[in-house]
Amino acid sequence: MALSRSARHRTRLLALATAAASGFAVAAAPGAAPGAPGVGDSYFPLLGNGGYDALHYDLGVSYDPASGRLDGRTTLTARATQDLSAFNLDLQKLTVTSIRVNGHRAEFTRSGDEITVTPGKRLREGERFTVKVVYGGVPLPLSGPIVFGSDYGWMKTKDGVFVACEPNAASTWFPSSDHPSDKATYDIRIDAPKGLTGVSNGRLVSSYERDGRSYAHWRERRPMATYLATATIGKFDVRRGTTPGGIPIYVAIDPALPTGPVDVYAITAEATDYWSQVFGPYPFEETGAIVDDMPQAGFSLEVQTKPAYSAVRNETTIVHELSHQWFGDSVSVERWKHIWLNEGFATYAQWLWAEHKGTRSAHDAFVAAYNARPADSDFWKIKVADPQRDTMFASAVYQRGAMTLQVLRERIGDKAFFKLLPTWTKLHRYGNATTEQFVALAEKVSGQRLGDLFHTWLETTTKPPLP
Template identity: 40%
Template sequence: MPYRRVRAAVLCGLISTLAACTAPESADPGQPGGEAEAGAAGIGDPYYPNAGNGGYDATGYLVSVRYDPSSGRLRGDTTVTAEATHDLDRFNLDLRGFTVSSVEVDGEPARFSREDDFELVVTPARPLPKGSTFSTRVRYTGKPQGSADAQLGGDGWQRSPSGGAFVLGEPRSASYWYPVNEHPRDKATFELRASVPKGWSAVSIGRRGEESTKDGWTTTTWKEPDPVASYLTTIVIDRFSFQRGELEDGTPVLNAFAPGSDAMRDEAARVAEIVEFLAGRFGEYPATTAGGIYLGTDIGYSLETQGRPTYTRSADLDTVVHEIAHQWYGNSVSVRSWADICLNECFASYSQWLWAEHKEGDDLDARYRRAVEQLRDDAAFWAPRLYDMGAGHEFEGVYDKGILAIHALRQRIGDSAFDRVLREWPAKHREGNASWPQFEEYVQRSTGQDLRGFFDAWFRSTKRPPQPHLYPS
């Protein structure tokens, strides 16, 4: 997830001194219908049972939007390409708000209805056979919604001080602006065609394509060919200034600065340096682009949007290191369930320590010992579980306790084995999904060590680990 400085401040401070639609269906969309069955209204993550959807695997999104900052209205036309995982007579997409005017499946009109706050239920003209590839086109209009009850601050669609807008958030954000199978377990390619009034720019993930202006509207295309978890997509509309460059291997670097974000230019200038350093620890850079989107407002967190992280105004160099580290841990290798979030956040947080060790000569063993001793009696610090922490508690310990846990693992298995793990794990699961138990099994096989007691003490316990696991030899 994002690096939230207010969340990490305790440890960092300690160590720095260190619907309108056709007639709705009457049947339950989760029940079978004849020989074909309806896709489930949830992908199967026990933390968020209604997140995502079953019955199909999305393979690509083609999103076209037209947004007017003056009115705050968006017109969308999105095509979702997917493969049916069983004979399918009905399926769901996630979409929050908007008036849906039409839905087509493979070019034919489809019936649709809205259920709960975000389910768009689609019934194609004829059942879709298992293994078939099909496309669903949804046209919709309205004012995009936001939410103030997210764990790290507001998410969904938000307005910027300049009058522009952006969409950001984890674990959800995509459904606030296009229909989607909203869970990282179903990654897909992403292409955006965005139109905004002349004088504004729309920035997203992926490689920037053609841009044209006609009748007072500027249209820009963005294409991400690698599979991406939907919360890692974004659109930011503002009056940007741009810096362009390349990594040594030719990967394009694009930094987009919204009004009020100029203070981040020095950090942005170090993107290539940070990518090079992290690639030396984690392996080949996995993203197709690099750079950043720099907001002119402070929303309390930054987010690792794929290949081009989105930074809040208060972000610093540690934040940039953290979000780029997510391109390996979180983006290329994504969680299977939100219970596995330490795979993202614990390692991205620890990357900040690796950076300090390499660039500033920090003694991380000494830093670790100071932190452990000063937090010895802080029960609240040790209380969050780092694995299977419970829905709504995913981000309570991963930014601070998670750093100590990963360093303790390094001490336990040794530098050579730890370095091997850092590189092999993201390569093994590149562009896929993985779980925390899979990581534990992998480390034990890789090192030939029984680490069950260690992992339980650090990642499942709500108490300070006992001495043998706190200072492993």
């Protein structure tokens, strides 16, 4: 995720609202128990759900831009990780009208954003099961300074909706296990008024118009975190093709946006191919971009396969979001406290791009960022390895994260450093990872002990001396 220039100046303070774990009186079958209502992430205790592993989402989204109403049908295929008498789904605000488990009607109750589902008979550990949820209502975006002071999630536009959900807004539009540690594959079917285009993740399976409606079916075959899913709808000029390296590309741009010097299609193609050389093979079936007219969103997001931009952003932002396809999308955080593994790496990718283009070395970018913040700046007071929910997207996570990588590069040398990056993306491809795992791999690849380096740059709350 990258913030716009104006959004950098917005306040990022947010009072941490810690929700009490919901309690439901469920009569457990012998040997079975309810799944936990959350995965235990310290930043979002009730996001995600215990007792099962999400495998695939089949999402049907019918949207009316005039009223803002969404009618949805979600079929989740999952595997029980324990004997289950009940389990939870995350869903904010929208009204559930029916739930079926393995085709049979199931009882359900609600407490806040938690839906507790009680199937007619227990689910056994290892059993694959399906959950079909019918629901509807008017999705509302989340707001507050957690994401640069901007609204985020399901955001109504002049002609449709812009959907960008990091970190906790996927459950504003579909029921899910809404945490990046529970990835799944997706089919996303979008139904909107005729003349509008529905754009989502992966490859377009089919699209057609009938009876005054426009239909699009997208399929993401690679595991994806919930916050990276999108169902953006609007009027778009679409350009399709392949990058010079042969990767399919799909770029959708709102025709209402002014044209300028930024060729989103060309930069996307070039950067995808270049990062494939530096970070390892491109991990997905398609690359691209969604460029919408959404001025209320002061950020861009690394939507899997098609980064979403709320305006025509500059080249630096585009290469940042595309690098996230490796760092954040394919290799996702195991808990949100490790967010620097996404944002520090993507910021460092901007420095590498400038170096590649010959405009500034990564070393000079590091020194400039370091010198720009005096020792008494609040920038140095954030513990990047665990920045806390209210500052998880603060500039220190981005910039100091990137500084850490440059210091690492200068310590271990280019040969080891540029071996480390593709080794990391290969080792954790389509999975989740932690800071501790990155440190261990860096030590293994370099043959050096690096604990002091990572402690100094990620865990201290004072300005480190230049190495």
